[in-house]
Amino acid sequence: MTARLLVLVSGSGTNLQALLDACADPSYGAEVVAVGADRDGIQALTRAEQAGVPTFVHRVDDFPSRAEWDAAVTGEVSSYRPDVVVLAGFMKLLGSSYLPALGARTVNTHPALSPSFPGMHGPRDALEYGVRVTGCTLFVIDDGVDTGPIVDQRAVRVEDDDTVETLHERIKSAERSMLVEAVGRMAREGFRIEGRRVRFGG
Numbered sequence: 001m002t003a004r005l006l007v008l009v010s011g012s013g014t015n016l017q018a019l020l021d022a023c024a025d026p027s028y029g030a031e032v033v034a035v036g037a038d039r040d041g042i043q044a045l046t047r048a049e050q051a052g053v054p055t056f057v058h059r060v061d062d063f064p065s066r067a068e069w070d071a072a073v074t075g076e077v078s079s080y081r082p083d084v085v086v087l088a089g090f091m092k093l094l095g096s097s098y099l100p101a102l103g104a105r106t107v108n109t110h111p112a113l114s115p116s117f118p119g120m121h122g123p124r125d126a127l128e129y130g131v132r133v134t135g136c137t138l139f140v141i142d143d144g145v146d147t148g149p150i151v152d153q154r155a156v157r158v159e160d161d162d163t164v165e166t167l168h169e170r171i172k173s174a175e176r177s178m179l180v181e182a183v184g185r186m187a188r189e190g191f192r193i194e195g196r197r198v199r200f201g202g
């Protein structure tokens with residue numbers, strides 16, 4: 001059976017593209033059934049449209065409250081009956097409607113090695129701290145900021161001449177291969193959460 005993936009995005013969508021490319025091979029075991037965003041005019045939405053995938057946009061500013069935005073996102077995502085939801089550069093925290101409904105099947109990719117450097121600026125914070133190794137983390141979301149049970153991680157060296165941009169690009173390259181590999185296994189094998197650990201297999 002082909003697993004149904006729904007991807008939420010906010011930016012350039014290179015992680016989304018990696019998933020779309022992987023899904024082109026039937027043996028990957030998954031298809032992207034929809035792509036959602038919290039803003040218009042982003043390259044990620046263009047990538048989805050070019051792949052013929054349905055898209056939707058819910059902007060926080062268009063709702064009377066954050067809770068109503070969260071409920072609208074929850075309803076729309078649920079309507080596609082996804083097996084796995086991938087937050088691929090989605091720059092919003094999901095809240096009290098979303099988490100009980102879909103949190104356990106939603107993974108997020110973060111450009112740092114958790115539990116170090118949570119939040120919006122993982123590459124910058126790692127560079128400023130002076131670590132020699134950073135990386136990326138795929139985790140199942142919970143109500144914290146980048147704190148959920150970890151599915152996989154990849155290490156990336158920090159080079160002497162790195163800027164935030166060069167470091168983030170090297171991390172994103174590791175992120176894409178981590179994401180494609182781990183989401184493929186989640187799709188084909190299933191997964192379960194045991195405390196802090198995520199196990200592949202039904």
Ligand code: GRF
Pocket residue numbers: 010011012013014015016044088089090109110111172175
């Ligand atoms: C990734 O590094 C993600 O972890 C971070 O933003 C980047 C998104 O890149 N939060 P893209 O939109 O997939 O190209």
